[in-house]
Amino acid sequence: MKRHSLLWCPVLAAACLLGVTLSQTTIVPSVTNTTDSSNSSMTTVLPPACDTVNTSACAACTPGTRYSNETLNCSCCPASGLCVSPGDCLPCPRGHYQPLAAQELCLPCAQGFYTNSTGSPVCQSCPPGSYTNATGTAVCKGCAPGYYTSQQNATWCEPCPKETFCNTSSCVRCQGCPLGKESLEIASKECTPCRPGMHRSPKDSMCRICSVGYYQIKWGQERCEICPKEHYCPSPDVNPIKCPNDAFCPEGSTSPEYCMETFFRKSGGTCELAPITIALLVIAAGMALLCVILLILRRRKESDPELAVSRAPLLRKAHSLGRVYGVAWDAEPVYAGW
Structure with missing residues (x-):
């Protein structure tokens, strides 16, 4: 008796190992159940092991999730979109959403929208x-x-x-x-920034060149500076240049101003006549005065009556009237020699 027990031990061990293996294997075939009701036959195809699932607890998958018939907890439920528990519903992945319940698919967010969490019922702008x-x-x-x-x-x-x-x-x-x-x-x-020689003020939309008589030697300035007195600014992007001693440079000068050479010279802040200019003016004035005196004397001589009487015989010459082809003439006829 004891020997028979020893022989059955390996058999039982193999059976147990086979049973564990069978319990871990998914059963593919479905079970067909046929019932008669009101003289009609209805066939229901049940997934394997659905009789062990509590289908009375089936509920619709909430928005933001979807159901899958690949799991017994969803495929065993009597209607589509139902699962045994909310945890059996699959949440929508990031970038997808589902606003309705009991849906099989999640929808991708449209352009301009996103969702960075799973199980989203809506997408965000x-x-x-x-x-x-x-x-x-x-x-x-x-x-x-x-x-x-x-x-x-x-x-x-x-x-x-x-x-x-x-x-x-x-x-x-x-x-x-x-x-x-x-x-x-x-x-x-x-x-x-505006380069040297240019500026941009509040009323300008872009950098502009400094006006004549102004300068700017820095970058990114909003206004230009006027050229100071005793200096001149030939270009708006250079420092003011010191005015020469013999020239004038008022505020805002672009170049030095000189007195007329030879005839004028600088004296303080103005130009004055040079000595040679004064001499020439005196000579010119004397000559003009002399001409006036001579003209007056000549006119007086021409208007003297005694002189006019003495010169009258010299101006007149008596002669008889002549005729040229019947026309009176006041001179003797001139003959050609025949």
């Missing part, structure tokens, strides 16, 4: 300064420097217009260039 141009996105991209968007759920970013800039990412709006700087291109990441 990309905040201003970010965008996404793809579907099923888990995160939004920030606008690159030089670009911006002030709208929600944007699908692209706009380049910063001229005279503005953005030097960081995720810009909601572009900033205007500060005074003394400019931006002449779109999508600028920074503004360029």
Whole structure:
């Protein structure tokens, strides 16, 4: 008897090992159950082992999740979209959502929307300064420097217009260039300072050259300085130059002003006549006075009556009237010699 017991031990051990193996193997075939009701036959196909599932606890998968017939806890339920417990429903992955209950599929977020968590019933709008141009996105991209968007759920970013800039990412709006700087291109990441000889004031949209008589030797200035007195500024991008001793340089001068050489000379803040000029003026005045005196004397002689009487015989010459072809003439006829 004891010997028979020893012989059965290996058999029982093999049976136990086989039983464990069978319990870990999924049973593929389905069980068909046929019932008769009201003279009709209804066939229900049940998944394997569904008789062990408490299908009375089946409930619809909530929004943000989906059901799967690949699990017994969902496929054993009498209707689609039901699972035995909420934990049996599969949550929607990141970038996907499901607003309805008892759905089999999750939907990808549209362009301009995202969700960075699982089990989302809705997608969120990309905040201003970010965008996404793809579907099923888990995160939004920030606008690159030089670009911006002030709208929600944007699908692209706009380049910063001229005279503005953005030097960081995720810009909601572009900033205007500060005074003394400019931006002449779109999508600028920074503004360029005005170079020496130029400036940009609040009323200007770009850097401008300094006016005549002004100068500016620094970068990024909003105004130019007027050329000081006793200096002149030939170019707006150079330092004022000291005025020569024999020249005049009032405030705002672009070049020195000289007195007329030889005839004038500088005296303090004005020009005065040179000695040679004074001498020439005296001589010219004397000659003019002499001419006037001579003219007066001549006119007096011509108007003297005694002189006119004495000169009268010399001016007159008596002669008889002549005729030339019947026309009276006051001179003797001239013959050609025949």
